[in-house]
Amino acid sequence: MDWWPLGNFWAHFAVFALAIIVFVLLMVMVFIWFERRAFGPFQMRWGPNRASPWGALQPVADAIKVLLKEDIVPAVADKWVHFIAPVVGFLPVLLIFAVVPFHDGHGLIPDMSIGILYVVAISALSVVGVFMAGWSSGNKYSLLGGMRVIAQMVSYEVPLVLSIISVVLVAGSLSMNEIVAAQEIPFFVLMPLGFLIFLIAAMAEINRGPFDLLEADSEIVAGFHIEYSGMKFAMFYLAEYGHALAMSAVAATLFFGGWRGPGDEYIGFLWFLLKVFFIFFLLIWARVTFPRLRVDHLMGFGWKFLFPLALMNVFVVAAEMIVWGEIDGGMPWWIVFINLPAALVLIYLWSRLFRFGGGRVGVNA
């Protein structure tokens, strides 16, 4: 890659760090707009359409509004923790993008040898910021929201990682760029069950859709950010959508073949963006369809349904790799015809065995 002018490490670092920050901030705005515009037709309405054509400047107007608002800190709050929590919540989200390959080998460090492990490690950190916010606000509801997010994160991290393991088994590498390079056939075709588990666990991980228990407007008002206003609140909002963007990007990389796609090799970035939007649309679709889960159902679903299914998925993929796989070539394409029925059968069988509320004591004496 001699034509690439950023051979110098520090120049490369500076340019891509700036590019990633701009990319995240811009895409968060686009995502907020996209989500609200997509929610409209789902609910037979229009969504924002006043600020400029198609309401495209609505997130800008919202951002200006929220930045100009008064910053209120509760009297009983732990001031420093309250102040630092939004930053702790947002920073890991930004750090995830360091290893995301936006184009063939282009990114901050897309060839990091432990890329996906780094993503898993970093993305779980943002929960610390959320819990700090919940604890430092000095509010019962926010503390409840903080406790919930910890429980949720711990439960859903396990199936998330297990579904990633199946990808790593087939790709034979932890590096994000090499995982993309290994996807002659996108992995969501090869491993439909793995993709489904990843998507559900990612939804829980980024606290969206039916898993937004930490906010739960109808139960604990706004959860962890109940005592936040102005710029700090905007920071949490940014972190929330940034995390959704990060998870969409990771899912696009792991299961949809990232920058790979038909056409000229220089439009790889556009393919990546398209796939990110597609996955985000799936998240919106799930969010608009399903009602919020109850707390015990959330834990039950995570540990009794997703976790065993993820284990079985890893087992199936590992067995297939031993029998038919090649270390460099990955799996043959006809594995699809085994994996898709296997996924359906496993989901069906496990839904027979899976029960909520085990160990509940009856009260009808």
Add this chain to the structure above:
Amino acid sequence: MASMLEGSGLGLLKGMAMTFRHLFRRRITTQYPEQKLTLSKRFRGYTLVWDKERCTGCATCAKSCPQGNIEIVTSKGTENDYVVEKFQLDSGRCIFCGLCVESCPYDALFLGMEYERSSYRRGDLVLSRDKLLFTPDKQRSAYARPKLEPGLPRQTLLIEGDTGSKKR
């Protein structure tokens, strides 16, 4: 078959299919300043409409007003009648109960069909005789005036017909 598959996640897929179909349904929102719905024929709305020709100046409306809001001053006319010199109300205090319209023995008062009555000054809400005066371009509500009802358009609840959910 259906009972065998019950509880295996098919309901989730059904729900997602249902919301996906909603994507292509007609949007029912009224885009207010550009689009407006037709009001009920008996809408009790802004600006009382006062018919100068029919009014005898009996001041029954002023007596029936629970707010004591209608101010009416008459003087003796030449042909054994009253001339209404002042007919004024503060629409900021009006509660649109319609008692004045109901009580008018000569059908000289009507309620209006407008609802956009915000103003920058309270003084603008005090309506004098000229602003209340009936002119053919003013739309009168059929409230307590059933004879007006055939001439008014039907009320609409949605901006363009039904929501497209069922074929009728």
